[in-house]
Amino acid sequence: xxxxxxxxxxxxxxxxxxxxxxxxxxxxxxxxxxxxxxxxxxxxxxxxxxxxxxxxxxxxxxxxxxxxxxxxxxxxxxxxxxxxxxxxxxxxxxxxxxxxxxxxxxxxxxxxxxxxxxxxxxxxxxxxxxxxxxxxxxxxxxxxxxxxxxxxxxxxxxxxxxxxxxxxxxxxxxxxxxxxxxxxxxxxxxxxxxxxxxxxxxxxxxxxxxxxxxxxxxxxxxxxxxxxxxxxxxxxxxxxxxxxxxxxxxxxxxxxxxxxxxxxxxxxxxxxxxxxxxxxxxxxxxxxxxxxxxxxxxxxxxxxxxxxxxxxxxxxxxxxxxxxxxxxxxxxxxxxxxxxxxxxxxxxxxxxxxxxxxxxxx
Numbered sequence: 286x287x288x289x290x291x292x293x294x295x296x297x298x299x300x301x302x303x304x305x306x307x308x309x310x311x312x313x314x315x316x317x318x319x320x321x322x323x324x325x326x327x328x329x330x331x332x333x334x335x336x337x338x339x340x341x342x343x344x345x346x347x348x349x350x351x352x353x354x355x356x357x358x359x360x361x362x363x364x365x366x367x368x369x370x371x372x373x374x375x376x377x378x379x380x381x382x383x384x385x386x387x388x389x390x391x392x393x394x395x396x397x398x399x400x401x402x403x404x405x406x407x408x409x410x411x412x413x414x415x416x417x418x419x420x421x422x423x424x425x426x427x428x429x430x431x432x433x434x435x436x437x438x439x440x441x442x443x444x445x446x447x448x449x450x451x452x453x454x455x456x457x458x459x460x461x462x463x464x465x466x467x468x469x470x471x472x473x474x475x476x477x478x479x480x481x482x483x484x485x486x487x488x489x490x491x492x493x494x495x496x497x498x499x500x501x502x503x504x505x506x507x508x509x510x511x512x513x514x515x516x517x518x519x520x521x522x523x524x525x526x527x528x529x530x531x532x533x534x535x536x537x538x539x540x541x542x543x544x545x546x547x548x549x550x551x552x553x554x555x556x557x558x559x560x561x562x563x564x565x566x567x568x569x570x571x572x573x574x575x576x577x578x579x580x581x582x583x584x585x586x587x588x589x590x591x592x593x594x595x596x597x598x599x600x601x602x603x604x605x606x607x608x609x610x611x612x613x614x615x616x617x618x619x620x621x622x623x624x625x626x627x628x629x630x631x632x633x634x635x636x637x638x639x640x641x642x643x644x645x646x647x
Contacts, residue, residue, distance in 0.1 A: 286640055288319045289385040291395035298554040302391045302417050305460040314636045324395050328376040377402045386639050387411040393424035400427030417459055418553040420578035455631035459557035464538040467563040477607045479507045480544040484552050487514025495597040500525035502604055510534045546607050551579040560623055565589055565616035567603055569596060587619040
């Protein structure tokens with residue numbers, strides 16, 4: 286059985302989900318051959334890096350414009366069309382000539398393009414879309430999608446409101462790599478460990494006063510994962526006794542398990558990695574639309590809180606939560622509940638259907 290996973294490197298979230306999905310498929314169907322393809326890189330080649338750098342700059346400095354575009358496209362869909370559509374469709378034609386048994390998409394763009402490809406060519410390759418946010422933007426919904434893998438029951442209800450047949454929606458949670466797993470919570474006496482993360486782009490407070498005040502918190506140590514924000518890592522490196530600064534961390538699962546609290550931006554992948562490891566989250570005030578929805582979900586489910594003010598003014602709130610064992614324990618129990626609500630049979634079921642279809646075709 287051959288599986289194609291289509292993704293892109295907008296930040297690292299979508300690509301991380303693609304890798305996690307690939308590992309999960311390999312675990313459920315050991316004989317499966319799984320290929321992860323960044324469709325933009327496959328299509329645009331050497332110019333892709335410039336495109337992604339421009340996106341990073343846009344997200345970091347143009348959040349308000351991004352939200353306007355996000356909400357306008359939510360209302361009108363791809364009103365202006367997909368740029369370079371013929372090039373992307375040509376790439377899909379070349380990829381699908383390799384006779385894949387199914388395509389999994391973890392990016393709205395690739396879901397739309399694959400659906401259009403099926404419409405134009407009559408291709409019958411099953412398309413499964415894995416939605417990486419709690420609130421599904423309309424761009425995730427494409428006519429020729431055979432099934433959706435979604436974050437929660439709330440997400441399923443939102444898709445139903447958009448006219449998606451509930452029988453085609455499976456509540457699997459956002460896929461994270463198998464190394465993200467819970468560990469028994471260990472009491473640390475009067476010492477607390479905080480993991481601070483800004484995602485792959487390293488979108489973290491730039492004011493050094495925030496980190497100076499954090500360093501002064503009694504009984505608290507922070508590990509700050511700066512991701513691609515190398516300038517911040519260099520500013521923090523070795524500067525404070527109670528702060529350890531890292532760039533990209535290949536062991537985020539271990540860092541989460543050893544932490545009492547995660548402080549960061551509420552991206553879909555980060556949120557579900559936290560749920561999987563059972564580490565409560567305190568989110569920076571979100572400024573991207575989809576992260577606002579993720580933050581609402583986090584609070585409604587009782588698995589975390591949002592800073593009520595700017596980061597440099599929010600440290601008292603952080604310390605209060607960090608040393609409130611009862612509230613943290615309640616959040617971990619709610620994470621247990623969310624994990625138990627997932628349909629763990631969904632992916633094995635879809636894969637077994639593909640295997641049977643492949644056997645019949647041969």
